[in-house]
Amino acid sequence: MEKQDYISEQIDSLDQREPVIEIRDLHKSFGDNHVLNGFSMTLYKGENLVVMGKSGSGKSVMVKCLVGLIQPDSGFLSVMGKEIKTLDRKTLDALRSDIGFLFQGSALYDSMTVRENLEFPMRRHKEKLGNIRDTTPMVLEALENVGLAHTVDLMPSELSGGMKRRVALARTLILKPKIILYDEPTSGLDPITSKEIIQLMGRVQKKYGTSSLIITHDVDCARVISERMVLLVEGKNYVEGSYTELSKSTDPRVEAFFKK
Amino acid sequence: MAYVLQSQKKIRQFFIEIGELSYFGMRYFKEALKPPWEFRELLRQCYHMGNRSLVLVGVTGFIIGLVLTLQTRPTLQEFGAVSWMPNMVGISIVREIGPVITALICAGRIASGIGAELGSMRVTEQIDAMEVSGTNPFKYLVVTRITATMLMLPLLVIFGDMIALFGSALVENLKGDVSFQLYFNTVFDALEFGDLIPATIKSFFFGFTIGLVGCYKGYYSKKGTAGVGIAANTAVVTASLLLFVVDFIAVFVSGIFFEL
Ligand SMILES: Nc1ncnc2c1ncn2[C@@H]1O[C@H](COP(=O)(O)OP(=O)(O)OP(=O)(O)O)[C@@H](O)[C@H]1O
Numbered sequence: 176m177e178k179q180d181y182i183s184e185q186i187d188s189l190d191q192r193e194p195v196i197e198i199r200d201l202h203k204s205f206g207d208n209h210v211l212n213g214f215s216m217t218l219y220k221g222e223n224l225v226v227m228g229k230s231g232s233g234k235s236v237m238v239k240c241l242v243g244l245i246q247p248d249s250g251f252l253s254v255m256g257k258e259i260k261t262l263d264r265k266t267l268d269a270l271r272s273d274i275g276f277l278f279q280g281s282a283l284y285d286s287m288t289v290r291e292n293l294e295f296p297m298r299r300h301k302e303k304l305g306n307i308r309d310t311t312p313m314v315l316e317a318l319e320n321v322g323l324a325h326t327v328d329l330m331p332s333e334l335s336g337g338m339k340r341r342v343a344l345a346r347t348l349i350l351k352p353k354i355i356l357y358d359e360p361t362s363g364l365d366p367i368t369s370k371e372i373i374q375l376m377g378r379v380q381k382k383y384g385t386s387s388l389i390i391t392h393d394v395d396c397a398r399v400i401s402e403r404m405v406l407l408v409e410g411k412n413y414v415e416g417s418y419t420e421l422s423k424s425t426d427p428r429v430e431a432f433f434k435k
Numbered sequence: 436m437a438y439v440l441q442s443q444k445k446i447r448q449f450f451i452e453i454g455e456l457s458y459f460g461m462r463y464f465k466e467a468l469k470p471p472w473e474f475r476e477l478l479r480q481c482y483h484m485g486n487r488s489l490v491l492v493g494v495t496g497f498i499i500g501l502v503l504t505l506q507t508r509p510t511l512q513e514f515g516a517v518s519w520m521p522n523m524v525g526i527s528i529v530r531e532i533g534p535v536i537t538a539l540i541c542a543g544r545i546a547s548g549i550g551a552e553l554g555s556m557r558v559t560e561q562i563d564a565m566e567v568s569g570t571n572p573f574k575y576l577v578v579t580r581i582t583a584t585m586l587m588l589p590l591l592v593i594f595g596d597m598i599a600l601f602g603s604a605l606v607e608n609l610k611g612d613v614s615f616q617l618y619f620n621t622v623f624d625a626l627e628f629g630d631l632i633p634a635t636i637k638s639f640f641f642g643f644t645i646g647l648v649g650c651y652k653g654y655y656s657k658k659g660t661a662g663v664g665i666a667a668n669t670a671v672v673t674a675s676l677l678l679f680v681v682d683f684i685a686v687f688v689s690g691i692f693f694e695l
């Protein structure tokens with residue numbers, strides 16, 4: 176009943192906007208483990224969409240399907256009007272340079288310095304950046320955005336967890352992506368650092384006008400950043416709506432996410 | 436009964452693994468021949484591998500040369516054939532002992548290192564991060580490493596051989612009053628192309644085997660920290676076993692070509 180209301184409301188208010196990511200009826204299983212069972216979702220241009228779901232519900236699998244790291248069993252996936260499974264390697268790489276992906280565990284290359292980590296995404300996209308020779312100004316700018324310019328010559332092992340997350344964010348942003356996928360940007364961080372990361376995400380959004388898909392369990396993060404939320408339950412998009420709408424819901428499955 | 440079933444499963448697993456390993460090897464050749472090539476990373480890997488194993492190969496070679504000479508001395512003396520020492524030791528080191536011992540050391544040192552490194556990169560999603568940033572991780576990580584072991588192993592074998600011969604010469608010099616010059620002259624007179632060429636070709640294949648197994652185990656490492664340990668460990672075991680198989684084939688084949 177309520178679910179229908181949310182969806183029709185959303186359709187009324189949003190059908191003017193241009194979709195940048197469309198997922199229709201996505202299915203993915205690992206052996207007998209049916210992770211995604213018909214998940215559908217749309218991300219509109221310039222929007223912050225939060226996806227919430229229990230641990231192990233397949234959120235990471237869903238975003239990995241979006242960038243072609245995992246092949247879905249079936250379903251329609253399109254990013255910026257291009258259907259992922261029809262792309263060859265070259266077009267896919269070009270498309271990926273417009274998508275920033277912040278990995279759940281930061282995924283910094285631990286055999287490289289912070290500088291080399293930030294330079295790495297640039298090495299295959301020199302044309303996009305106008306064939307620049309000296310990458311240092313870009314690296315420093317990206318690090319200044321996250322307040323870590325002084326770490327440029329350190330190794331990832333010398334950074335704290337929160338600093339790693341910020342460096343990873345800088346690396347994600349260095350190619351000025353149009354869409355950013357955040358996989359649990361605040362998990363495992365203390366409340367203060369989480370807040371910093373959330374503010375940073377907000378600033379990036381304002382500065383570059385990106386569209387963001389944010390995966391999180393963190394209710395505070397969702398409250399601050401989300402314009403719209405999708406709950407992922409049992410492999411499906413269970414319900415959609417704004418934070419205020421969902422937090423008032425009486426559906427026990429929805430309530431469970433907001434209970435402290 | 437249970438035991439039979441279990442060993443059946445193990446045998447099936449073994450053949451599946453052989454198949455996967457061959458596929459991985461074929462993919463290496465396919466990707467290695469296509470540009471863009473990662474020369475800088477290749478050089479860095481060559482340096483690393485040389486650097487990592489040089490001392491170990493040297494020390495082991497020295498001791499092998501020393502011990503081999505000390506132990507054969509009494510027998511040769513009995514037959515009054517001590518003057519054959521350089522020929523005997525030289526040929527056995529260059530043809531067989533040098534390549535095999537060096538390869539085994541490198542299996543312990545390099546294959547496990549690659550297995551652990553790539554395994555932890557897989558587990559912490561660094562390989563996925565490379566993929567989405569437009570660099571083909573197979574080319575950047577696997578092709579460079581396998582090529583590097585293939586190039587470095589023959590060099591390490593030659594180095595090990597030289598040190599082993601020096602160890603042997605030292606014993607002869609101290610115990611038998613043979614000058615170093617005489618010793619090495621005799622050795623080089625005794626050696627033919629039929630000894631050197633197969634040994635060098637064999638070392639190439641040893642290098643390929645070590646790199647291939649290390650990369651395969653690491654690249655497909657299971658999730659979790661335990662996966663990294665298993666990758667490193669099984670890399671050494673599998674590489675060492677395969678080395679003996681390769682050695683057997685090499686001896687067989689070079690027997691045909693060089694009529695040993
Ligand atoms: N490569 C894989 N191979 C096999 N199973 C996988 C793989 N990746 C994920 N899974 C399974 O898919 C399910 C969903 O995993 P996923 O990582 O998407 O969860 P998640 O929603 O991101 O959870 P978390 O909030 O803990 O990150 C899990 O049961 C996991 O075991």
Ligand SMILES: [Mg+2]
Pocket residue numbers: 234235236279358359
């Ligand atoms: Mg996850």
